[in-house]
Amino acid sequence: LPEPTIAAAPGAAPGAVFESDFLRACFRRPVTRTPVWIMRQAGRYLPEYRALRERHDFLTCCRTPELACEITLQPVRRLGVDAAILFSDILLPLPGMGVEVAFEPAPRLARAVRSAADVDALRVADARETQPFVQEAVRLLRCELKVPLIGFAGAPFTVASYLIEGGGSRTFSATKQLLFSEPALAHWLLVKCADTVASSLVEQVRAGAQAAMLFDTWSGVLAPEEYREFALPYARRVLEAVGRARAVPRIYYAGESAGHLEVCAGVGAEVIGLDWRQDIGEARRRLGPALAVQGNLDPAELLGPPDRIRRRVAEILGGARGPDGRALGHVFNLGHGVLPDTKPEHAQLLVDAVHELSAGRP
Amino acid sequence: LPEPTIAAAPGAAPGAVFESDFLRACFRRPVTRTPVWIMRQAGRYLPEYRALRERHDFLTCCRTPELACEITLQPVRRLGVDAAILFSDILLPLPGMGVEVAFEPAPRLARAVRSAADVDALRVADARETQPFVQEAVRLLRCELKVPLIGFAGAPFTVASYLIEGGGSRTFSATKQLLFSEPALAHWLLVKCADTVASSLVEQVRAGAQAAMLFDTWSGVLAPEEYREFALPYARRVLEAVGRARAVPRIYYAGESAGHLEVCAGVGAEVIGLDWRQDIGEARRRLGPALAVQGNLDPAELLGPPDRIRRRVAEILGGARGPDGRALGHVFNLGHGVLPDTKPEHAQLLVDAVHELSAGRP
Numbered sequence: 139l140p141e142p143t144i145a146a147a148p149g150a151a152p153g154a155v156f157e158s159d160f161l162r163a164c165f166r167r168p169v170t171r172t173p174v175w176i177m178r179q180a181g182r183y184l185p186e187y188r189a190l191r192e193r194h195d196f197l198t199c200c201r202t203p204e205l206a207c208e209i210t211l212q213p214v215r216r217l218g219v220d221a222a223i224l225f226s227d228i229l230l231p232l233p234g235m236g237v238e239v240a241f242e243p244a245p246r247l248a249r250a251v252r253s254a255a256d257v258d259a260l261r262v263a264d265a266r267e268t269q270p271f272v273q274e275a276v277r278l279l280r281c282e283l284k285v286p287l288i289g290f291a292g293a294p295f296t297v298a299s300y301l302i303e304g305g306g307s308r309t310f311s312a313t314k315q316l317l318f319s320e321p322a323l324a325h326w327l328l329v330k331c332a333d334t335v336a337s338s339l340v341e342q343v344r345a346g347a348q349a350a351m352l353f354d355t356w357s358g359v360l361a362p363e364e365y366r367e368f369a370l371p372y373a374r375r376v377l378e379a380v381g382r383a384r385a386v387p388r389i390y391y392a393g394e395s396a397g398h399l400e401v402c403a404g405v406g407a408e409v410i411g412l413d414w415r416q417d418i419g420e421a422r423r424r425l426g427p428a429l430a431v432q433g434n435l436d437p438a439e440l441l442g443p444p445d446r447i448r449r450r451v452a453e454i455l456g457g458a459r460g461p462d463g464r465a466l467g468h469v470f471n472l473g474h475g476v477l478p479d480t481k482p483e484h485a486q487l488l489v490d491a492v493h494e495l496s497a498g499r500p
Numbered sequence: 501l502p503e504p505t506i507a508a509a510p511g512a513a514p515g516a517v518f519e520s521d522f523l524r525a526c527f528r529r530p531v532t533r534t535p536v537w538i539m540r541q542a543g544r545y546l547p548e549y550r551a552l553r554e555r556h557d558f559l560t561c562c563r564t565p566e567l568a569c570e571i572t573l574q575p576v577r578r579l580g581v582d583a584a585i586l587f588s589d590i591l592l593p594l595p596g597m598g599v600e601v602a603f604e605p606a607p608r609l610a611r612a613v614r615s616a617a618d619v620d621a622l623r624v625a626d627a628r629e630t631q632p633f634v635q636e637a638v639r640l641l642r643c644e645l646k647v648p649l650i651g652f653a654g655a656p657f658t659v660a661s662y663l664i665e666g667g668g669s670r671t672f673s674a675t676k677q678l679l680f681s682e683p684a685l686a687h688w689l690l691v692k693c694a695d696t697v698a699s700s701l702v703e704q705v706r707a708g709a710q711a712a713m714l715f716d717t718w719s720g721v722l723a724p725e726e727y728r729e730f731a732l733p734y735a736r737r738v739l740e741a742v743g744r745a746r747a748v749p750r751i752y753y754a755g756e757s758a759g760h761l762e763v764c765a766g767v768g769a770e771v772i773g774l775d776w777r778q779d780i781g782e783a784r785r786r787l788g789p790a791l792a793v794q795g796n797l798d799p800a801e802l803l804g805p806p807d808r809i810r811r812r813v814a815e816i817l818g819g820a821r822g823p824d825g826r827a828l829g830h831v832f833n834l835g836h837g838v839l840p841d842t843k844p845e846h847a848q849l850l851v852d853a854v855h856e857l858s859a860g861r862p
């Protein structure tokens with residue numbers, strides 16, 4: 139594994155990044171304390187985000203580098219998390235493929251992609267042409283941040299499911315119907331999604347993102363057999379492209395993965411992001427000793443009382459330790475995005491509890 | 501384990517029930533072929549059900565024994581499944597607790613139960629008083645059916661989550677907030693739900709249902725730790741009450757359980773119902789040799805082509821066999837309810853494929 143010595147961007151504090159517990163944990167190296175960040179840490183639960191959103195709509199925020207940069211920085215300033223994640227959305231590459239997206243706030247696509255003609259019409263988007271604002275936001279952030287910046291994208295299956303459904307879904311019936319009835323067409327769609335997503339993530343890394351995260355939020359709706367066929371190979375394709383571009387740690391968030399976690403181990407990531415529906419210690423045993431893990435507190439725990447939050451943090455920190463009692467390779471996080479009705483004080487309590495309870499216990 | 505020799509109700513064909521492959525599979529005894537039924541086999545995907553629903557609303561169908569009986573029989577006549585399941589709904593006991601429910605078609609409760617006063621006001625319903633129509637439907641069905649009748653109820657956590665949310669939910673935030681912030685109140689609510697549900701299920705069994713199924717559809721939204729605290733003990737309480745009433749097989753449907761399946765093994769059921777998000781062979785290994793399993797084809801597979809359905813049926817039949825190659829203790833089913841846009845011919849194809857591919861291979 140490469141040393142986590144990420145070259146600093148112009149203007150960034152190189153020491154801060156070099157000493158990053160977050161990057162060290164991703165590469166399973168000793169840390170001073172367990173690093174922590176929060177999925178969707180920049181978002182609606184923060185009053186400063188809501189204030190900014192009163193003046194700018196969601197897409198404008200994503201597409202304006204200065205706004206995306208400011209929103210990305212908000213939770214870093216407030217909470218003292220160990221990593222920043224670019225404010226963006228997994229569906230931002232879709233217009234580059236030829237499908238417009240509206241956020242109402244749930245995403246609604248201009249059209250669903252279901253026929254061979256629909257798939258044929260999709261472009262593989264080169265992110266340098268279609269999302270220059272994302273790369274510009276990354277460059278701005280590298281001049282501001284003293285913690286590593288995580289770039290991200292949606293995994294191909296998850297992005298394809300939005301394209302097929304034309305938005306969100308509960309049963310993913312249309313997606314599965316396409317996969318099962320026309321597997322060749324599905325694979326063609328997945329290749330186009332993978333190459334578009336890879337371009338998006340690679341260009342974020344080239345612009346300076348020090349870690350790359352792939353969100354496979356919906357692949358857990360598949361049976362293990364079908365996960366292996368329709369989700370895993372395309373996620374691997376993206377992560378391999380990132381690996382060829384830069385030696386940054388790659389984090390693969392596997393939603394609802396308890397039924398096929400061993401399969402996820404082969405995705406080509408350094409870190410597997412876990413949801414809260416599985417025990418983190420058991421998950422580590424299933425993933426094997428080579429991988430780091432990220433997770434996995436139920437976001438709803440932050441709606442509960444402070445003493446309970448501390449207790450659950452302690453339990454997860456304990457569970458993530460190896461049989462030798464060492465806390466190598468654990469990035470603390472929620473098991474899914476923070477809920478909008480979370481009190482910011484409870485997010486703060488989480489971050490502080492992780493730092494305090496893990497300090498001096500490498 | 502008791503012999504699966506269920507006394508026949510007046511008018512029923514005793515031999516048919518005695519020879520039931522379904523009951524034999526539940527008790528892990530040799531079968532002539534793998535039995536199969538389909539969750540929500542009586543429902544919207546059947547034209548004869550839709551025709552009947554044009555004249556009667558959903559609740560009227562549930563509460564009128566002759567209608568519930570007719571709807572229960574529809575898929576048995578059409579498909580040749582190995583078991584019938586009473587047409588009813590897991591929320592039917594709620595009015596007896598003091599909370600009316602409307603189906604629009606998603607369930608909406610007259611009020612949400614969140615405060616101590618709300619929980620205090622809930623009654624523990626005696627199903628003999630509050631749901632006599634259910635027991636009457638069971639008695640009618642026992643005179644008509646030549647296959648075993650499954651009675652069912654919602655598991656306490658799942659029922660409680662509807663009460664707390666006031667309907668369905670995606671994140672179960674209100675439920676979890678109550679559990680985490682006021683665990684004593686949550687336990688009080690769960691006891692009331694458990695005793696109400698137990699009465700409903702026990703009275704179905706006393707009226708003649710030859711198997712009892714408990715649907716814990718939503719308990720998979722909990723982390724394993726919290727599943728152990730808030731879901732498992734109450735499901736066990738219900739299943740123990742059923743066991744004291746009659747020696748019928750008890751089936752526990754554990755939705756999204758791949759992260760805590762070993763825990764489910766202790767629920768006190770003879771059969772664990774699996775969703776499709778886990779490999780059935782792996783699930784059997786985790787559950788141990790004493791339990792039968794039910795499942796676990798993705799309902800969306802029935803939207804796909806016939807040859808694929810047959811292939812997936814064969815794979816699941818193969819996966820469910822033990823290391824000795826024997827198919828003991830497997831009831832074939834979907835991993836969740838059949839989707840409303842399923843073609844009835846594909847449900848037929850499923851039933852026929854299970855029977856044909858498993859015949860003569862005990």
